[in-house]
Amino acid sequence: MILCIADLLSPEALAEIRRALDAAAYVDGRETAGWHARLVKRNRQMDARMSAVLQSPVLDALRRNEVFRAAVLPRRFRPVLFSRYETGMAYGAHVDDAVMGGDDPVRSDVSFTLFLCPPESYAGGELVIETTAGEQAFKLDAGAAVVYPSTTLHRVDPVRSGVREAAVGWAQSLVRNAEQRELLFELDTTRRALFRQQGKTAEFDRLAKVYANLLRMWAEP
Numbered sequence: 001m002i003l004c005i006a007d008l009l010s011p012e013a014l015a016e017i018r019r020a021l022d023a024a025a026y027v028d029g030r031e032t033a034g035w036h037a038r039l040v041k042r043n044r045q046m047d048a049r050m051s052a053v054l055q056s057p058v059l060d061a062l063r064r065n066e067v068f069r070a071a072v073l074p075r076r077f078r079p080v081l082f083s084r085y086e087t088g089m090a091y092g093a094h095v096d097d098a099v100m101g102g103d104d105p106v107r108s109d110v111s112f113t114l115f116l117c118p119p120e121s122y123a124g125g126e127l128v129i130e131t132t133a134g135e136q137a138f139k140l141d142a143g144a145a146v147v148y149p150s151t152t153l154h155r156v157d158p159v160r161s162g163v164r165e166a167a168v169g170w171a172q173s174l175v176r177n178a179e180q181r182e183l184l185f186e187l188d189t190t191r192r193a194l195f196r197q198q199g200k201t202a203e204f205d206r207l208a209k210v211y212a213n214l215l216r217m218w219a220e221p
Contacts, residue, residue, distance in 0.1 A: 001182040002129060002136065002148045003071050008114060009143040013057045017116060018142075021165055024050045026084055029091075040092025043156070046082035055080035058114060058167050062145075070188045071147060072110045073174040073181060075221070080169040082116075085125055090158040093130075096150045100170060108150040108170040109178070115140045115166050122162030129154045149178045174219045184218075187211045 009017070029043035046054070058080050062068050078100050085091075099105050113127050119139045126137040127146060130153040137157075138146045148154070150170060175181045191207040198204065 001071065001178065001185065002131070002146065003067070004138070004140060004144065004146050005065060005067055006141065006144045008061050008065060008068075008145045009057070010061070011143070013061065014116070014143045017054055017057065017167075020050065020054055021046070021082065021084075021116065024082070029083060032081060034094075034097050037091075037094040040090075040094060040155075042089045043091060044084045044086070044089075046084070051080065051082055054082060055167075055169075058169070062112070062171075068145075068147065071181065071185045072171055073184065073215075073219075074110075074171040075174045076106050076172045078106050078108070078170040080167050082167050083165070085122075085156060085159045085164040087159055087161055087163075091156040093153050093155045095153055096170060098150075106170065107172045107176070109173040109176060109181075110147060110171045111150045111152075111154075111168070112145050112147045112171070113138070113166050113168050114145040115142055117163065117165045118142050122159055122164045124157050124160040125162075125164035126157045127154060128157060151178065174221065175215070176220060177218065180214075180218045184211065184215060187214070 024046045026044040027047055029045045030038045030041050032045060033041045059077055096108050096111055098108060100108055119141060126139045128135050128137045129148050140146060173181060175184065188211055191204060191211060194204050
């Protein structure tokens with residue numbers, strides 16, 4: 001399941017991050033790529049010290065967002081990376097590493113890209129995700145995020161002009177299987193809609209029971 005979340009960041013949080021991006025130091029993005037992804041990764045990334053400071057508002061926004069929580073069921077996160085693509089830079093087709101972090105490993109179930117600059121400020125730079133239905137390209141408003149399975153092949157198309165800035169990260173879910181997560185998301189969305197419309201009815205209770213017991217069956221705390 002691929003999910004777009006508008007206005008994940010508040011205007012205040014986005015402005016704070018934008019100010020930090022303008023003053024930040026950057027390093028070669030290949031430093032955080034796997035051995036094969038280094039061959040196709042051409043971007044710059046914020047140094048680790050500043051990234052550690054800025055990741056809190058991003059992770060806080062994800063944890064607060066009802067749609068993200070329902071779709072991802074996050075258990076753990078990897079540190080957020082802040083990337084910068086200048087003219088001519090790109091990231092070729094790759095799949096994210098399955099396990100990240102040597103001393104404190106996290107399985108990457110779900111990836112996200114949070115766009116940090118207006119789409120009209122740069123040309124190219126689309127995030128392209130390969131799916132069974134063909135390629136899907138994403139270039140969202142500043143403060144919006146696209147969430148997608150880490151199992152997919154994806155790429156960032158070359159930036160033809162301007163600068164593309166984004167935050168990228170990964171979550172380990174309570175539910176490893178992407179199809180099971182999607183079923184739980186649909187159930188959760190339906191039970192919440194039913195509750196808003198009719199309150200706590202017998203039908204809601206049965207849906208809530210099914211959701212809870214499927215989560216109980218599939219979760220890996």
